[in-house]
Amino acid sequence: MRLFLLTVLNGLTLGALYFLVASGFSLVFGLMRNVNLAHGSLYLLGGYIGFDVAEMTGSWTLGVAAGFAAMAVLGALFQILIFRHMQGQDLRQTLVTIGISIILADFMLWIWGGDSYQFIIPDVLFGATSIPLMGIKYPTYKLFVLLSAIVIGIGLWLFLNRTRIGMMIRAGVDDRGMLQASGINVNLIFAITFAIGAGLAGLAGVIGGSALSLAPGEDLRYLLASLIVVIVGGMGSVTGAAIGSALIGLADQFGLTYSPTYGVTYTFLVMVIVLAFRPTGIMGRQ
């Protein structure tokens, strides 16, 4: 029973981390039909920059903020300099993101080398917390990851459903042309969305990098996670990303605990089953 509970918690915290990465990926796709295959690179780059800032200032919180800000700026630049000029060309945009991910991966290897980096997290988040009713102790930091994913998820939901910009973004998801026709600066909305999506990847880079570590290859892992999460959950839906992340996180951890060598295969199975019944994902629309 203890093992089972721990596995559930591990699955949920991993899912929380996946949600932080995948929600931005899903948001960008939903609005711009842009499959950003450089999303994993933004995760890793955000993590590295956050690490350097945290090292320099000695403040982990500043590192998180820097990871978010740096990637948000980079994301907005991508949108303004490149993707704006190829709107509606889905395949070309995807190919461009592949090119960017190759260059970024090599760039990061150049600057930060092949070593793995470990963050020093604040004392408050260090150690373990005992969970009432379940009678087990669990690392505080992982609970923090879970909590921050919930807070960010709710924040994102409120932003999309309760604010004016959120309303514009949702309108853009449904009908870009109509939104533009009603006199709204679509390019600005696109740049903002891309910035938020990329920023979330950078933020997840610092938070995830603190939970595990930062090393070359992590970009790929989180790109794959984002892909599977949005395929399972459905594109462009925050709720879908949340459901997808929880499912994939749980499948991964249960696989890892109960049949170690096939962990990844379980997440893959979940994807195939979902696709067989709902080709557009659980929350996806036809």
Added chain:
Amino acid sequence: MPPPQFDTGNPSRSVIRLELTAGHLVAALLLILYPFGANDFFIVQIGAQSLLLGTVALSLMLLAGYGGMVSLSQMTVAGMAGYFIAILGTDSYNLGLGWPWWIVVPGSILCATVIATVIGIISVRTEGIYTIMITLAIGVALYYLCNQNYAVFNGFTGFSGLKPPAVFGIDWRAPLPFYYLSLAIAAAAYLAVSYFERSTFGLALQAIRDNPRRMHALGYDVTLHRIVAHVFAGFLAAVGGVMLVWYNGRISPGTIGVGELIDILIIAVIGGLRRPIGPFVGAIVFVLIGNFAIDLIDRERFNMLIGFGFLIIVLFSPDGLLGLWDKLTSMSRDARAEEWRR
């Protein structure tokens, strides 16, 4: 319901005949004579490798160019064929089943084609960029499976000491036989795809790429056509994969890593996705850059060079080098026409 038949004159002759131009003959002659003007390094490392990577990229060109399905898992299919060569045959640690080559080779190609079919069945349910994501996800999942599974795929280490069988008493690993075998396979694949382009099935597939709903309304089974395209492309990739594993002599998860899957896409896109010659042009450029980047730029930065090259091609010439070539020839043709008019 069977697709309606239209009378289009005499299609069996005019549509299906291959266009063999002077260009083809010159290219064939050059490729056959090439080993006599090159050393072993250029014959195998550059020549044979380009032909084999070109064959795998050709399978992607077929899916993407004619079917509109950009599948990133073609290298996975090729790698699976290589894995089956090791699993069914012999390697240096005798981990495989050790069956004779005339079962191992067709068996490997068959198994890999079956995997390609399954990938096709899963991915054709989706459209456009979803296909890229799903095939990428499948490719990465199989990569992790090979990396973590020791019972069948021997995990991170993979297999080594894989060599082509000595058929007809010829050592197929020697540079000249290996080059000509690669050339024969690449040429057969090229001709097969050129034929495919003009076949009834190929035409239907291209029509489905352009307008699936209309083709569906005309009574064509859109899903089945797409799956069959995956089967054919999978077969080509599998044949290329068997040759590549003999070229490398070993196979490990690294052969089907994401970088390698994307390399195939890069090769096809650099060359051009419109015509079957594109992937081979792309492969030659890719292999040359890979081998000689060290002279231009720090060897460590090869990926950055190839990444920037890829980005520039995608940004400025969506049809790859072939597109550039077409633009140049049409420009010179226009210039000549202009002169003539004066």
